[in-house]
Amino acid sequence: MVDRQLRRRGIRDERVLAAMLEIPREQFATPETRVSCYGDWAMPIGHGQTISQPYMTALMAEALELTGDETVLEIGAGSGYAAAVLGALAAQVVTVEIVPTLAELARENLRRTGRDGNVTVVCGDGSVGFPEMAPYDAISVAAGAPEIPAALLEQLRDPGRLVIPVGGYGHQDLRVLLKEGGKVSDRVAAGCLFVPLRGADGWR
Ligand code: SAH
Numbered sequence: 001m002v003d004r005q006l007r008r009r010g011i012r013d014e015r016v017l018a019a020m021l022e023i024p025r026e027q028f029a030t031p032e033t034r035v036s037c038y039g040d041w042a043m044p045i046g047h048g049q050t051i052s053q054p055y056m057t058a059l060m061a062e063a064l065e066l067t068g069d070e071t072v073l074e075i076g077a078g079s080g081y082a083a084a085v086l087g088a089l090a091a092q093v094v095t096v097e098i099v100p101t102l103a104e105l106a107r108e109n110l111r112r113t114g115r116d117g118n119v120t121v122v123c124g125d126g127s128v129g130f131p132e133m134a135p136y137d138a139i140s141v142a143a144g145a146p147e148i149p150a151a152l153l154e155q156l157r158d159p160g161r162l163v164i165p166v167g168g169y170g171h172q173d174l175r176v177l178l179k180e181g182g183k184v185s186d187r188v189a190a191g192c193l194f195v196p197l198r199g200a201d202g203w204r
Helices: 002-007 014-022 031-036 054-063 081-089 100-112 150-154
Strands: 043-046 049-051 071-075 092-097 119-123 136-141 156-167 172-180 183-192
Touching: 002 014, 002 054, 014 054, 014 081, 031 043, 043 100, 054 081, 054 156, 054 172, 054 183, 071 081, 081 092, 081 100, 081 119, 092 100, 100 119, 150 156
Parallel strands: 071 092, 071 136, 092 119, 136 156
Antiparallel strands: 043 049, 156 172, 172 183
8 A cells, every 4th residue: 555555656755645545544444445455445434424535645744744742733533544653753633533433433443442541532624623732733634625714724734734625526635735934825635525514604
């Protein structure tokens, strides 16, 4: 997976590649999808939601340029897999999940794999962020938003990076925002297709 899907497609950050090798993806997959969980695709985890394609998880983590000291906010815990990857790359991770059963699943997966030491799962609407622990050095949104939620930009530290899929149901751009010196710059890292971001500042 790391050589064929990640290195070959341009993931260069050695810390990200090491984290993707280290986190046991099969422990975050459902029993039915476990055998195919290292494939080049997203997989169902129930409730109409998915665990993202490995490349997308790596691309998003790389875009955040983490060095190990950061506090990271993730929106959309799902299985907890991406949160575990971020936990291997940063000091502290808070991940917010809107579906209570999935929040519980993420908690259980992180606990079983011993990744819950620096990763906290919160059940709630992450489209408004999680002000209790703001500001965040980096924010990763794992669901497609109609536009960039204002609360997330507010809760981002300066300097800080936000990675978020933005767009309609048919197509989204994976956007990477850099807040620096009071200004925000924006680039598109890739086209993508994530499940919709729900909630107050999502698709409702
Ligand atoms: N990062 C996950 C994949 C997440 S899929 C993994 O590695 O497994 C997107 C997730 O976002 C789904 O679990 C969905 O329930 C959740 N979600 C959608 N809208 C949300 C919101 N407003 N707040 C928090 N979570 C949300």
